[in-house]
Amino acid sequence: MIPLVDFLRHVETTLRRNLQDDPGQLNAVRSPHSQSLFIVAGPGSGKTTALALRILKLVFVDEINPAGIMATTFTRRAAAELRSRILGWGDRLRQAFINEPRISITIKKQLRSLDLNRIMTGTIDSLAEEILRENRTPGTQPPVVIEEFVANAFMIRAGLFNHGRYNNQSLKDYIGQLPESAYRLNMGGISQTILEIRERILHDQVDIVRYRNNQRPNGQNPHSGVPVVCDAIDDYEQELQSNLLLDFAELENEFLRQLQGGSLTKFLSTIKAIFVDEYQDTNLLQESIYFELAQAASNNNGNITVVGDDDQSLYRFRGATVDLFRDFPQRVQNAGITPKTIYLSQNYRSTPSIVNLCNNFIVLDNVYQQTRVGGKPQIITARPTPYDNYPILGMFRDDVGTLAQDLAHFIYNVVRGNGVCVQDADGQTYTIQVSSSMGSSADCALLCSSPRETDSQGKPRLPLLLRWQLKMLPHPIQMFNPRGQALETIPDVERLCGLMLECLDTDSRVQNMVHSLPHIAVDTFNHWRLQSHSYMSKNPSPPTQRNWKRKLTLTDFVDAWQSRHPLGRSNWGKEITIADLAYKLVTWIPNMQGDIEGLVYLEAIVRTITQAGQFGRFGARIVFDNNNPRLEDNSIKEALWNSFVPLASGAIQINEDLLETLPRDRVNVLSIHQAKGLEFPLTIIDVGADFRNLRSAAFKRFPRNGGKTCAMEDELRPFSPLGIARRSALNRAFDDLIRHYFVAYSRARDVLLLVGLNSVSQGYNTMYSSREIPNIATGWDRNGTWRWGKGLPNLIHI
Numbered sequence: 001m002i003p004l005v006d007f008l009r010h011v012e013t014t015l016r017r018n019l020q021d022d023p024g025q026l027n028a029v030r031s032p033h034s035q036s037l038f039i040v041a042g043p044g045s046g047k048t049t050a051l052a053l054r055i056l057k058l059v060f061v062d063e064i065n066p067a068g069i070m071a072t073t074f075t076r077r078a079a080a081e082l083r084s085r086i087l088g089w090g091d092r093l094r095q096a097f098i099n100e101p102r103i104s105i106t107i108k109k110q111l112r113s114l115d116l117n118r119i120m121t122g123t124i125d126s127l128a129e130e131i132l133r134e135n136r137t138p139g140t141q142p143p144v145v146i147e148e149f150v151a152n153a154f155m156i157r158a159g160l161f162n163h164g165r166y167n168n169q170s171l172k173d174y175i176g177q178l179p180e181s182a183y184r185l186n187m188g189g190i191s192q193t194i195l196e197i198r199e200r201i202l203h204d205q206v207d208i209v210r211y212r213n214n215q216r217p218n219g220q221n222p223h224s225g226v227p228v229v230c231d232a233i234d235d236y237e238q239e240l241q242s243n244l245l246l247d248f249a250e251l252e253n254e255f256l257r258q259l260q261g262g263s264l265t266k267f268l269s270t271i272k273a274i275f276v277d278e279y280q281d282t283n284l285l286q287e288s289i290y291f292e293l294a295q296a297a298s299n300n301n302g303n304i305t306v307v308g309d310d311d312q313s314l315y316r317f318r319g320a321t322v323d324l325f326r327d328f329p330q331r332v333q334n335a336g337i338t339p340k341t342i343y344l345s346q347n348y349r350s351t352p353s354i355v356n357l358c359n360n361f362i363v364l365d366n367v368y369q370q371t372r373v374g375g376k377p378q379i380i381t382a383r384p385t386p387y388d389n390y391p392i393l394g395m396f397r398d399d400v401g402t403l404a405q406d407l408a409h410f411i412y413n414v415v416r417g418n419g420v421c422v423q424d425a426d427g428q429t430y431t432i433q434v435s436s437s438m439g440s441s442a443d444c445a446l447l448c449s450s451p452r453e454t455d456s457q458g459k460p461r462l463p464l465l466l467r468w469q470l471k472m473l474p475h476p477i478q479m480f481n482p483r484g485q486a487l488e489t490i491p492d493v494e495r496l497c498g499l500m501l502e503c504l505d506t507d508s509r510v511q512n513m514v515h516s517l518p519h520i521a522v523d524t525f526n527h528w529r530l531q532s533h534s535y536m537s538k539n540p541s542p543p544t545q546r547n548w549k550r551k552l553t554l555t556d557f558v559d560a561w562q563s564r565h566p567l568g569r570s571n572w573g574k575e576i577t578i579a580d581l582a583y584k585l586v587t588w589i590p591n592m593q594g595d596i597e598g599l600v601y602l603e604a605i606v607r608t609i610t611q612a613g614q615f616g617r618f619g620a621r622i623v624f625d626n627n628n629p630r631l632e633d634n635s636i637k638e639a640l641w642n643s644f645v646p647l648a649s650g651a652i653q654i655n656e657d658l659l660e661t662l663p664r665d666r667v668n669v670l671s672i673h674q675a676k677g678l679e680f681p682l683t684i685i686d687v688g689a690d691f692r693n694l695r696s697a698a699f700k701r702f703p704r705n706g707g708k709t710c711a712m713e714d715e716l717r718p719f720s721p722l723g724i725a726r727r728s729a730l731n732r733a734f735d736d737l738i739r740h741y742f743v744a745y746s747r748a749r750d751v752l753l754l755v756g757l758n759s760v761s762q763g764y765n766t767m768y769s770s771r772e773i774p775n776i777a778t779g780w781d782r783n784g785t786w787r788w789g790k791g792l793p794n795l796i797h798i
């Protein structure tokens with residue numbers, strides 16, 4: 001349709017993207033439509049640009065039908081970004097081509113009829129669900145996919161309560177032997193671990209019969225808890241099947257079955273190009289799906305393009321197998337496809353100082369180099385000038401309280417003051433200050449291994465201490481950290497859930513009738529109710545009611561509900577949705593009306609209620625029938641089980657899609673996993689604010705064993721086509737920790753600040769020991785050599 005030379009010219013003139021300056025991107029975009037690609041993309045190297053332009057090149061130059069292009073990403077946020085780029089750039093290029101005088105009328109007509117919206121973009125789960133729905137056999141039900149908390153509820157009910165497995169000592173012993181699991185032997189912890197095992201069974205294509213019955217590689221018999229786990233999984237799966245439901249792992253498994261079974265032949269006949277982003281976080285099940293799609297595309301004279309970076313693999317704890325990315329060129333040849341390897345190494349995000357630190361860090365550990373893609377070049381600075389090449393900074397203090405105080409003042413001076421002056425090793429002075437016209441608190445982000453604000457003993461950690469210190473400033477700065485606390489322990493959540501329980505079930509009447517409720521949930525229910533009574537006693541500000549002669553208090557509202565006597569009308573309704581009750585109650589909880597963190601919490605609660613209602617008899621409604629009081633009791637029982645137990649037992653997490661847009665007026669606190677794909681002008685990395693020479697904390701700095709992820713791999717992979725891992729569990733744990741901090745350091749655009757205790761920079765903690773305590777984040781290798789050196793002389797300390 002459009003000659004390649006004209007396409008590239010308009011990419012430069014219309015989109016202001018000069019691909020001639022980046023051989024890797026140019027090579028990726030202009031490769032023939034039948035050529036499959038293996039793109040190794042370093043951080044900040046413009047992989048989204050390369051993906052979007054290659055897709056548009058296939059459409060405009062190679063005349064590939066947009067409906068034959070499928071692009072998967074790891075997160076919904078990344079999918080939205082890629083789709084926005086494709087549609088935005090596509091429309092601009094199309095208009096530019098149409099305005100070309102030498103383009104024929106016939107081609108202009110073709111261009112106008114192109115529907116770029118037909119390009120399939122999304123996560124593998126969302127695309128699988130869409131494809132199965134649109135290509136299902138007439139008369140069959142479309143896939144209904146449950147969220148993780150619903151899966152947890154099904155596992156608790158069908159897998160653990162069934163046959164009393166929650167009390168089975170063999171099961172507890174088996175779960176407890178996994179690292180990091182011994183302290184989670186409550187109902188929710190056991191349920192979550194069994195679900196993780198089941199996901200790995202599907203992800204690694206494990207032969208569950210062999211897993212249940214066969215001997216282990218060391219000749220030992222299977223643990224007596226293994227059959228109990230398998231029985232729980234069987235009952236869980238039967239519960240899903242009887243309700244015609246799928247969880248996400250089974251959705252992918254069903255997608256693969258239909259791809260291989262011939263029921264998606266019509267769909268496969270249309271596929272011409274497959275794009276897979278973040279391939280380093282793929283598992284064997286997903287690889288099998290991609291290879292089926294790639295084979296179909298190849299048969300249609302198309303291609304598969306995979307993009308990723310083994311150095312940025314962060315999700316092995318979710319079942320990702322990074323070797324699948326490293327070995328992709330060899331593995332995909334089994335499907336008759338020979339990809340071309342392309343390296344994207346020009347970093348457009350960060351300053352030379354940050355790029356140099358990242359390059360230095362990733363090669364410190366010699367053993368780690370054995371795991372990397374061969375021939376990978378270093379990333380190089382390609383960021384357009386002008387910019388200030390700030391030095392890498394370090395802030396280390398004797399205790400975490402002082403660290404939080406000084407860090408808060410640093411942020412204040414950068415955001416609201418006259419800036420912070422620093423001097424590099426050559427005597428060059430720089431002033432760190434946000435832009436007066438475009439800058440905000442959101443230009444600063446604190447990245448931690450965990451954003452939790454308290455430790456397991458309830459002691460405040462750096463994120464909470466920083467929140468307090470930022471509030472105490474002359475002009476307070478707010479912080480955004482919705483994952484800083486367990487949802488069920490957040491005061492406003494406790495109040496709202498307690499108020500709902502008091503309205504629905506006065507004095508725990510129905511709750512006390514259900515003897516099988518998990519103890520952890522009952523304890524939380526009772527605590528919530530106490531919190532609601534305490535809150536009501538404070539007489540919080542009521543909503544504005546013009547039609548009332550007096551102000552309606554929260555106590556008035558709750559009393560009306562408990563007595564089932566309406567205020568302002570004559571008759572009590574026949575039913576009400578629990579979500580409606582929640583929305584009415586939050587009018588007395590200000591933080592859930594206007595505060596962005598409060599709104600996130602409210603959304604998580606309402607989603608839980610709404611989604612749980614899809615799988616119950618009463619649909620998250622309370623039914624009132626004076627002639628049949630049992631209906632009301634049964635609807636309350638269902639609400640307790642389906643909505644409130646998941647909330648109370650810790651099964652509900654703040655999902656990624658609730659955090660798609662970070663607020664522009666707050667300092668953001670994120671886990672390093674959350675920060676994947678993001679970037680910040682000022683990036684603060686916690687490399688040791690919790691520094692302790694304790695065995696339980698070793699996995700955060702210098703592993704002593706493989707941890708839960710590697711233990712589960714070693715337990716299941718002997719029964720998988722993947723086979724036993726070639727590297728020891730301990731080496732894999734070190735590899736993961738190196739990747740963890742490489743990702744963290746590469747998020748920074750302008751300023752990178754490492755923070756922690758002085759024990760981090762000095763290598764030991766005099767409170768506990770005078771012996772050196774190694775820490776991978778500060779430049780130690782796994783052999784115990786401190787490559788950066790005592791005192792961290794490569795940083796400018798402030």
